[in-house]
Amino acid sequence: MHAAVLRYFDHVARQGSIRKAAESLSIASSAVNRQILRLEDEIGVPLFERSRSGVRPTAAGELLLRHVRETQNEFQRARAEIASLGGTVSGTVRIISLESVVARVLPQIVAEMATRHPRVSFTVLTIHPSEVADALRSGDSDFGVLFIDNRVSGVEIVAEFPTTVGALMRPDHPLAGARTLTLTECARHPVVMLNDRWLLDPIMAAEFAESGARLTPRIVSNSIEFMRQTISRGLGIGFVSPIGFLDEIRRGELVHVPLAEPGLASSRIGILVPRQRRLSPPARLAINHVQKHFNEFGRLLTAPDRGPKRRRRR
Amino acid sequence: MHAAVLRYFDHVARQGSIRKAAESLSIASSAVNRQILRLEDEIGVPLFERSRSGVRPTAAGELLLRHVRETQNEFQRARAEIASLGGTVSGTVRIISLESVVARVLPQIVAEMATRHPRVSFTVLTIHPSEVADALRSGDSDFGVLFIDNRVSGVEIVAEFPTTVGALMRPDHPLAGARTLTLTECARHPVVMLNDRWLLDPIMAAEFAESGARLTPRIVSNSIEFMRQTISRGLGIGFVSPIGFLDEIRRGELVHVPLAEPGLASSRIGILVPRQRRLSPPARLAINHVQKHFNEFGRLLTAPDRGPKRRRRR
DNA sequence: GCGCTACGCTGCCATTTCGGCAGCACTCGG
DNA sequence: CCGAGTGCTGCCGAAATGGCAGCGTAGCGC
Known part of the structure; x- marks a missing residue:
């Protein structure tokens, strides 16, 4: 046209x-x-x-x-909207997200949607935090599943899920039995560290810096997969949100102990959409799926093996 | 393109x-x-x-x-924006407004802008209140200068100006000396009445209805100009906001006495723009002009000949 | 019923536009 | 100096666009 x-x-x-x-x-x-x-x-x-x-x-x-570009995006959305009139959801969903979410949560969501809505295609990208605002505002993506950074403007938070950054380790690690841990307690043991501002959100980075715990990491990497391997082999404990390791935690192969530091305990992951933009039907559907999944994971995200704590809030 | x-x-x-x-x-x-x-x-x-x-x-x-339609509108806006990069404001400004504003305020504004920005063209339409919401939301117009009706959603109020509905009459009318008047006081004299919901805003209409003053209009019309003529000839008093008669009031040919009824005293005229829409440079300029004019008129709008009362608020 | 009109739609043709190919002028880096 | 990259331009065939006339149909007035 x-x-x-x-x-x-x-x-x-x-x-x-x-x-x-x-x-x-x-x-x-x-x-x-x-x-x-x-x-x-x-x-x-x-x-x-x-x-x-x-x-x-x-x-x-x-x-x-x-x-x-706005015209092209809106045209795609309009077509998807028209297609959905006939009952068939179609179009492309473009998602930006954290590496851990991309690796563990989104594949399942894509799989679910693919069977029910074969005419929907997906673009899933990990992205550098500095580009988050641009990527959302420019309309290059429909929504993001990211750490919430209040300094980013022009985006709307559709839903948010509290998560706890915690110490990830093998079940046979000396600290594995604790209910909570401070960074100082962990400092006595070998640590596997994300080196990048990238995967830690800015708030977390600040918290780590000011906590004063002089962590001397044995291993530093920016690869989630590399961390998974090294922690699984008992080479150290990592400080991460549990999302990327849900399967291992559920199977009992790894243990995630929440950190006591308040700033870290209240980390939030959110579904972010650009303000002033209509969502295409498949995008709305995908957001619902993500929301459902995070609600189901809710318990695990905050306190992996222990009792229920809280649910989504708005 | x-x-x-x-x-x-x-x-x-x-x-x-x-x-x-x-x-x-x-x-x-x-x-x-x-x-x-x-x-x-x-x-x-x-x-x-x-x-x-x-x-x-x-x-x-x-x-x-x-x-x-959105694409076409946005294209026009984009062109205007580009033109304004070179210093020359151009494009079309589409305004919907009240008859009285169209007749008395907008001509001057158009004149001012036309000399400074010859490449700007104007579409100025009076409109039936029931179409206000549609006209703004559909993008058929850039902004409206209208009575504020809180029931209309999807529009943003850029600025608002209090105005007072009052009794309009000749200076030699028996009631012309009063500081304020009630509808009941006026009921004893011949009245020229707007018959249309159209020109009265809905709030005003309700107020008139419930005030209980059984006004028996001598003359009914939906023409502002006809009202002007009949009132000027001493055939009755009219209930209107002073906007359409500013010149006559300033020249002392007519007197505008505020009504005491609270609902009428606090009538508001506002500049309304559709939410979620960027304004073209000429539209922004026009809005500034309207704002300036209403600020200058501020005193007259509320208390025609007496002391200053208030200014614009946000 | 019979024109009459207005509707959407369809062949056929001229004109305009679009894209491919080859080539020009130019600049930069080796 | 030369090769590779750039944007740009004639020339030509192909595709799209619009004009004209006409078809089939449905409503309306007489």
């Missing part, structure tokens, strides 16, 4: 080059070039700055680009 | 007929017809119900229509 030039324009801006865009569009570069020139003629101002190495959107280009 | 089919689709839906749409587009009906058929083919579902008397959008059609 929409003019081809919208797609061309978007690609050119993304690739920063007319020829590259043409290639990714499987089209002759001359065609793309002409469409861009015609568009600039219509708008009346240059949309790109030409340099030897390619093109870069001008201020006007950025403005129009936002309109074009 | 955008495909022609968007315009065709919009016109067909508006006119309820392919041939009519074609005519209003100055194009052959066959061309329009084919574009619609092609579009339905692309979307995969019928967008119109065909009947002998024309076409009517299906549910899917309504959905797509909303996307199309």
Whole structure:
């Protein structure tokens, strides 16, 4: 329905080059070039700055680009909405999330939805926290499952789930029997540490820093999977939310003991959607699934093996 | 930039007929017809119900229509935004308002803007209150200058100005010297009445009804201009907000005495914009002008000839 | 019933637009 | 100096777009 030039324009801006865009569009570069020139003629101002190495959107280009992308996104959403009139949910759901959620929770959700709604496709990406705000606001994704950072604006929190950062260790570890632990208590044992601000949310990072416990990690990594392996082999204890390790905890292969530090005990994971945006039917469905799962996990997320504590709040 | 089919689709839906749409587009009906058929083919579902008397959008059609219109509106806004980068404000401002405001306030504003920003064009419409919500939400207009009705949702109040409904009369009228008046006091004299719910806002109408003052109007009309004439000739007193008569009041040709009834004394006129919508640069400018004017009129709006009372609030 | 009108739709054709190919002018890095 | 990258431009065939005339149908007035 929409003019081809919208797609061309978007690609050119993304690739920063007319020829590259043409290639990714499987089209002759001359065609793309002409469409861009015609568009600039219509708008009346240059949309790109030409340099030897390619093109870069001008201020006007950025403005129009936002309109074009918004139009494309809204069109997809409208189509999905129309398709859902006939009962069949279809379209693409684009999710950004934490590595641990991507690895453990989302696959199951995708599997569930895939059987019931075969015409829904998924894009699931892990993302650097500094890009969270942009990724949501630009409309490149439908929603995020992320640590809640109050400093990020322009997003709405659809649901939030408290989770507890705790010490993760083997059941035969000396500290495995404790109900809670402080960082200082843990400091006497080998530690496996996430090195990245990335996987720890900013609040957690601050808490770790000011807790004063001089943790000297034996192992540092930014790979959840690597942590899983090393902890499972008894090489140390890790400080993480239990989400990425729910299966192991349930099977009794690992134990998750909540930390006593208040700032860490009250960490929150939330479903975030860009404000001022309508969600497509499949996106709404996916959010419901995520919500359901986190509610079911609720008990485990806060106090793995012990009694029930609390449920979702709004 | 955008495909022609968007315009065709919009016109067909508006006119309820392919041939009519074609005519209003100055194009052959066959061309329009084919574009619609092609579009339905692309979307995969019928967008119109065909009947002998024309076409009517299906549910899917309504959905797509909303996307199309939103796209067109946003495109206009984006163009205006781009134009304003170069310093020249351009585009169209679409305003809906009360008859009295349209007649007395907006002309001056349009005049002011026209000299400074010759490339801005205006659409100024009076509108029936029942259509206020739709007109704003559908994006057919940029903002409204209207009586505030709290029951209308989906709109945001950018600014509001208290105004007083009062009795309007000639200076030589027996009641002209009063500081305030009740409806009962006025009931003893001939009255010129707006017959329409239209120009009175709903709150005012209710207040009039329950005040119990059995007003027996000598003259009833729904024309502001007719009221002006009859009141000026001493045929009665009218109950109106002073906006439409500011010039006469300033020149001393008419006197506006506030009513004592509390519900009427606190009537509010507001600048309303649809929620969830970005305003085009010229629209923002126009709103600023309106705001400035109402602030200047502030004193007159509440207590025409007497001391200052209040200013804008937020 | 019989025109008349208005509706959506469909072949056929001219015109416009779009895309592919090759090539130009240019700049940068080796 | 040369090769590889850039944006841009003629030229030409192909595709889309719009105009015209006409078909079939349904409602309305006489």
